[in-house]
Ligand code: DX5
């Protein structure tokens with residue numbers, strides 16, 4: 001089934017001093033989701049932002065706030081993210097307790113995502129596909145923006161797309177890490193339809209134009 005691609009700029013690469021303005025700019029460029037990379041210094045060797053930042057940015061955008069929880073204990077924070085204005089939270093399958101986390105997020109009224117690191121096999125997420133709204137297949141090892149795209153993950157994206165389509169699941173397949181105008185055609189071809197991009201949007205002189213360029217690249221990849 002033909003999918004409509006969604007562009008999800010990651011504010012991790014934004015200028016933290018003017019995040020509100022930056023979000024407004026990418027919203028004008030037609031960003032569909034705003035991606036928040038939440039790092040706990042434990043699941044990944046870095047710390048970033050948490051619920052207070054999400055809350056302070058909520059008035060700046062009506063777009064879907066897509067919170068990617070790179071945390072060892074995401075269950076402790078789901079409610080705080082919901083209260084801060086998150087629309088969806090994505091937890092990593094590697095932390096375990098997945099079925100419970102999905103239930104908890106769902107009962108809070110969040111859209112539910114499940115993420116897998118580049119070296120986590122498709123079999124680890126396959127049992128949950130019917131219970132989630134979004135599958136995030138990392139195309140870098142999480143923890144830092146600006147890393148190089150890992151093309152080997154495309155086999156898994158392909159596998160996920162086949163499974164989703166053959167079972168007619170209403171599930172987005174998101175990729176995250178090293179996404180730019182050069183890699184967009186590769187991920188779209190493999191079957192992803194939600195494209196997270198940090199550096200390729202916010203490290204460019206004009207984030208609005210950069211977000212638009214990703215949209216154009218996705219469109220031409222489908223043409
Ligand atoms: C990696 C994060 C990504 C990252 C993407 O830990 O999950 O969302 O910010 O950044 P770029 O697009 O710069 O690779």
Ligand code: ZN
Pocket residue numbers: 010035036037068176196
């Ligand atoms: Zn992310």
